[in-house]
Amino acid sequence: MTNWVIQTSGLTRTYKTQIAVNLLNLRVPEGTIYGFLGPNGAGKTTTIRMLLGLIRPTSGDIEIFRKSLAQNRMSILKKVGSLVESPSYYGHLSGFENLAVFARLLDVSDQRIREVLEIVRLTPAANKAVKGYSLGMKQRLGIASALLASPKLLILDEPTNGLDPAGIHEIRQLIIDMPRQHGISVLVSSHLLSEIEQMATWVGIINQGKLLFQDHIQALRQESQAELLIDVDRPQDALAILQREGFEVTMVDKSLVLKNIEYPEYAQVNKKLVLADIPVFRIREHAPSLEDIFLRLVGTGGSL
Numbered sequence: 682m683t684n685w686v687i688q689t690s691g692l693t694r695t696y697k698t699q700i701a702v703n704l705l706n707l708r709v710p711e712g713t714i715y716g717f718l719g720p721n722g723a724g725k726t727t728t729i730r731m732l733l734g735l736i737r738p739t740s741g742d743i744e745i746f747r748k749s750l751a752q753n754r755m756s757i758l759k760k761v762g763s764l765v766e767s768p769s770y771y772g773h774l775s776g777f778e779n780l781a782v783f784a785r786l787l788d789v790s791d792q793r794i795r796e797v798l799e800i801v802r803l804t805p806a807a808n809k810a811v812k813g814y815s816l817g818m819k820q821r822l823g824i825a826s827a828l829l830a831s832p833k834l835l836i837l838d839e840p841t842n843g844l845d846p847a848g849i850h851e852i853r854q855l856i857i858d859m860p861r862q863h864g865i866s867v868l869v870s871s872h873l874l875s876e877i878e879q880m881a882t883w884v885g886i887i888n889q890g891k892l893l894f895q896d897h898i899q900a901l902r903q904e905s906q907a908e909l910l911i912d913v914d915r916p917q918d919a920l921a922i923l924q925r926e927g928f929e930v931t932m933v934d935k936s937l938v939l940k941n942i943e944y945p946e947y948a949q950v951n952k953k954l955v956l957a958d959i960p961v962f963r964i965r966e967h968a969p970s971l972e973d974i975f976l977r978l979v980g981t982g983g984s985l
């Protein structure tokens with residue numbers, strides 16, 4: 682049986698007349714990196730704020746670590762680390778000193794500060810003033826701060842927003858290491874499919890407040906079957922022949938496009954055309970990219 686670290690049932694949040702989050706049934710399995718993907722305004726931040734107890738759901742339930750958040754708020758949130766907005770720091774204090782401020786509140790030792798600085802690879806900059814940190818370093822300090830209390834679950838809202846490619850790479854590596862090296866499950870939101878594709882093992886796609894897809898990332902790839910594209914001499918004749926044979930075929934730019942076709946049928950299609958004396962120039966398979974699938978799921982209105 683799967684152990685869900687987050688399980689929501691009918692989670693809904695409305696703002697006046699607008700439904701920001703609509704009957705969401707999130708399932709985040711333990712030990713995974715769950716990519717929470719959706720275009721701007723889809724409802725990711727609103728969902729995350731509800732998961733962290735920062736705003737109340739209009740209706741629906743949230744269970745974290747198999748306990749009701751409404752009834753066990755403090756004990757649950759103690760074991761959840763988060764990075765929701767770009768954190769603010771004391772610029773004149775060092776990274777270590779900034780973490781020490783939080784550490785005092787959380788009753789966490791200096792040793793733990795050193796550990797989390799090591800995890801986010803900030804040990805060499807630990808004693809430098811934060812005002813001299815790059816945006817990427819500040820974001821890593823934010824993750825260090827989220828890790829201080831040794832959480833079992835990390836919730837990160839668009840942690841790579843605004844970072845340069847090197848900064849994005851560093852954050853991504855950090856996230857990838859979380860379940861394996863530190864036993865921490867991660868929910869990370871993004872509007873970038875490429876981001877999620879590179880780090881998530883599970884994915885939930887949200888658009889206009891609704892969850893459109895939720896499964897293993899491999900299942901997303903299998904969502905859509907490959908099409909077969911065939912270039913022939915006399916495409917009109919070839920189209921008529923294949924339609925007569927019962928194939929689901931259309932013509933696009935003089936290429937024949939066959940849908941819902943199984944791999945063993947590829948050879949049959951070729952044989953039919955050759956026997957009808959139609960020269961076949963090229964047969965190729967086109968598997969839709971994750972981007973194609975994503976756009977199909979969210980419709981043309983969703984930008985990546």
Ligand SMILES: Nc1ncnc2c1ncn2[C@@H]1O[C@H](COP(=O)(O)OP(=O)(O)OP(=O)(O)O)[C@@H](O)[C@H]1O
Binds near residue numbers: 696699700701724725
């Ligand atoms: N405090 C609020 N008052 C009114 N409407 C809000 C409020 N917060 C969010 N919304 C609306 O709810 C919808 C979902 O917003 P949300 O910020 O959750 O989306 P998001 O997926 O996180 O997008 P983004 O990546 O742009 O932050 C949006 O249409 C937004 O305008």
